Amino acid sequence: MAKDKKTKPSKELPLGFLDREEKVLKFRDLIISKIKEIMTVYGFQYLETPSFEYSESIGKFLPDKERPDEGIFSFKDENRWLSLRYDLTAPLARYVAKNFMEIPKPFKRYQLGTVWRNEKPGPGRYREFLQLDADFVGTKNLMADAELLLMATEILKSCGLKDNEFKIKFSSRLFLNEILADVKDDSVKLKVLRSLDKIERLGINEVKKLLGKGRKDESGDFTQGASLPDKQIDFILKQVKNPSFINVSKNIKGSAYSQINEFKKCLELFNLKNIEFDPSIVRGLEYYTGIIFEINLNFEVTNYDGKNIKFGSIGGGGRYDNLINNFGDYNLPATGLSIGLDRLVYALMQKQSLQIKENKPVVICVFDNRQFKEYIKIVKLLREANINSEIYSGEGKLKKQMEYANKLRSPAVILYGDDEIRSGKATLKNLETGNESSVKIEDLPNEIKKII
Template sequence: MAKVKKTPRPKAETPKGFRDYFGTEVTHRADMLSKIAAVYHRYGFDALESSGVETVQALGKFLPDVDRPNEGVFAWQEDADADKPGDWLALRYDLTAPLARVYAQHQNDLPKPYRRYAMGPVWRNEKPGPGRFRQFYQCDADTVGASSVAADAEICAMLADCLEEVGIERGDYIVRVNNRKVLNGVMEVAGLSGDDKEAERGIVLRAIDKLDRLGVDGVRALLGEGRKDESGDFTKGAGLSEAQADAVMGFVNANAAVLEKLRDEARQLSDEDPAMAGVANAIADAGDVQHLLEREDAISYRSQWNGLVTAHLSELVSESPIGRSGVEELAEIESLLIAGGYEADRIVIDPSVVRGLGYYTGPVFEAELTFEIKDEKGRTRNFGSVAGGGRYDDLVKRFTGQEVPATGVSIGVDRLLAALDAKGRLDKAPSGPVVVTVMDKDRMADYQKMVAELRDADIRAEVYLGNPKNFGNQLKYADKRGSPIAVIEGRDEYEKGVIQIKDLILGAKLAENATLEEYNERPSQYEVPRDQLIARVREILDSQN
């Protein structure tokens, strides 16, 4: 008789590119989502929870790589083996494409404009890497049905408010704003408009989007024949002529050009008026725009900077109607933000912002954290982008056949949490429950009464539900839970009408470095009357915070 093979046990491991979240990680995220939702709500946006699954057709080609439509998603076909297979379905890739479907489906029942926010996980079938997972949270807000760039300006202001609400201090972030129409105008001036130039435009867009990583020289190389990286791999370029590349680089270098113009003017003013020498030095010393706008001795340029950049862009695209329209929209956004108190130290016009997705049609924006961190190899670098968005007037058109104006932003919650962690602004110590220990199994009802009183007083608490035979194990459990207090009531305490309260936080500190004298002067465990349970527990909790 053949030996029956045992069914192998499944491996207890998360799938590649996914991870589990525990305790404070979950509560930190929930707290952040609550704070962001409060800002969205304050701005008048309503909550929407759409399906986590969409048809592949509804998701369309608006995925990370426009050269590979429908790649990058987790998809399957309903009834694939049936005579008539069903629709192809996919886990949602983002929260924007589902919004377009929701608006097209329910537009007769929705207010116009429709302002909604949505939060939840999205899934991308991409190669995972350090800090890059296939499932992550997004936190979006969008306005559908408003053609005015006042909607874009509002999104930028709201994004700045969200960052400050969750604990990113002013000066540690910048919201950068550009307009795809300006870039389209640059393409037109450079002779890159038209369907036959789509491939070249794609390479140019991706090259500009890598400015922070590759620098000016790297971008310039990708505009020409191509670029070889440090590993020797060669990336084919757009093959532009020198004149075409010059036109694009004039756009890419707009910030540097304006900064240099300011330096020249400041030098001239300081020569004419020695009192201007301080400002001239501040501008001369500023390594880039961000450093200039952060300097208190050059603060007067905060209110001027965005206007100077739009004026420079206007010169670059003066021969392009679409480009001029984009500059006018940026100027209007800048005017509205100034009226709301958002100057260039918080929200700045920046032509280097491209945004990689293919559906943006007008203003685009990106929130970048400007402080430095150490990467996994110990190298110093800026933290980088944590949010982005823009105007996408063509997305709903796929469903309705009619253009519907829309604009929105998506905040990367996991990125923001990592940023706060890097700045030391997340409390990593778990805030565990008060643990009521079990000294007598026959008196479980008394312990449950204690824990009910604590919960009624809005104090997180639990009764130890493991094997109570070894009291030391109960305290070890409380330590592992990060519990602040253990409540102890044995037979003797019960008969005397008292309880023992053990301050676990203080006890750990005393055990770590206190002398015997200090230990005796500040006991971490003491006896109190039973009817003082709530008052004494609250007193200890207040002292620990």
């Protein structure tokens, strides 16, 4: 043990990383098991790809920079840059390109995996988190996009949510392009798209400022706006906030109009409810090409201090018809859905929409190491009866052992000391009520089952 405190290693976690404990993990496991069932029923193949990929395979981050770590975690291995994946879609594209000849097309696969982002974390957002990804590769049919949403609905319902507790919104990249046809400058166009993406969080008035001269945030910091003329701002916001406008506008009766209508028909065929057209959703700017969507929860979520937090979406996705072509001329249009499982778990735990059993072990107390044979006999008997149980594994006295069991939230302890051994009956103590009873060893399983 080093005495110099400066040599002690830090016990702090890196910014944006988290220890996940049993309560959360059990909840997450339950949700995952439901997801897996649904995926299988829908005919998706299970896939796992590695955490690391060559940097150039999964992003636009070229490793000729000093370090390609803008937003992602990377390091140089021998001569090539490797990066931790930041989503599961980019590795899918790589996988499909690599295995193009072998896989069936359309290719439907789902994947559960941790992804990493090297960015500033926010409330409820971390730099390491678990994602679910389900994709159709090799079809332009919008029935696929609609089926993804049906599946998302089924997942949320299997997690105990009711229809009115979540909402799915969709739009089309084409629609936004048509609205912004008059914005010729690409960098301004990007700025406008980013601003529109913030309507949900900041509200329409603040976004109006972002489209115009700019806006001050809560801390007083100023953000430069897109500097559009008022007339143009009004036009854009009107289009975005009044979806019915799409049905009467002459200006935007183009491909976006027919695409959205076609998609609506698909949704109707699946009889999907609580899904609505919302042109203000934008999603990632880089690779989406058509229909895009977003899943939002409709109930309040609080942080550790009990304050409401703006939870944002728990998932989304859309069509990315060109992504796989980056690897060659594959002509594989695709569409996918991603759900942030940690965030879903966090919200659902507050909602308590699913019940988790505790299942802590019954503790067999150790009076005398020479009697271990007896304790082993008991623990075997209990475990065979499928009762979670353990022999106290420390060195403390009985008081210590009781404190241990109590802290563990064990349902009961078994006392089998000299007195009990003489009579051949163990003392079973219910830790919730404090009641003790004298039980023959062979009856312990049945008596314990009455307690737990």
